[in-house]
Amino acid sequence: MDAPKKKEVERAEVERTVDKPHFSPYVEIYESGDGLHLSAEMPGVAKESLEVSVDKGILSIRGESRLSLPESAKPIYSEFEEGVFYRAFDLAEDLDPEKIEAKLENGMLTLAIPKSERARSRKIEIR
């Protein structure tokens, strides 16, 4: 079975200024009681080239992947290439962008976005 081709972004949200293919990383987003958990697959992206930012309620992730091949290398067969992983998300207002925790491990970015104190579900005691 061949690997599914990475989706190349046809219409990026930003104008391209880099001559490299842009990919949309595969993500998984789920919600738990304390917030939102996001994981994104960005193989080949090192910590140094990864940017995670929140601006006006838009969370964006961007990273450049590197294959670090020797210069003398010639491709024989190719299913993936170097490029830029980019994706942006609209953050709900009940999330706290100040307290986002990010981790990059084995080419996978994990973000924990906590709910703001006010939006957390509370149990109300009945007297």
Added chain:
Amino acid sequence: MNIIPWRKKDDSMHPLQKQMNSMFESFFKGFDLDISGGGFSPALDVNETPEAVIVKAEIPGIPVKDVDISLTGDVLTISGEKKDEKEEKGENYHRVERSFGSFRRSVSLPSYIDAAKVEASAKDGILTITIGKKPEVKPRKIDVKVR
């Protein structure tokens, strides 16, 4: 340029057919059918240098301990399991695009590889396997005699 009266696509369909189609659509809506099976399979790249053949595989989020590499003859096989490492269960999903499960991929390499010279490493979710070439296949110059 021809001028053709514009007609809504739906008009050409029989009402019953239309109804059947919408029934199918509403039934399969939300399933997000993935014909390829939905499992994970790593993408591969094969490159060659004068000294070696370099195979790269994308294994995002997979610890090296979950990957097995074997070389049988000139066939290199990468197998393993991509696990979903979540602590909690039964959460509220907003988006699921990542795929998980066991995978196995084989690639036939040129016959001149040297099975004794294999090295594997992983960095940032990319697995790199470097296989050396047999010395006898390195380019040799052949003189042409002029008679």
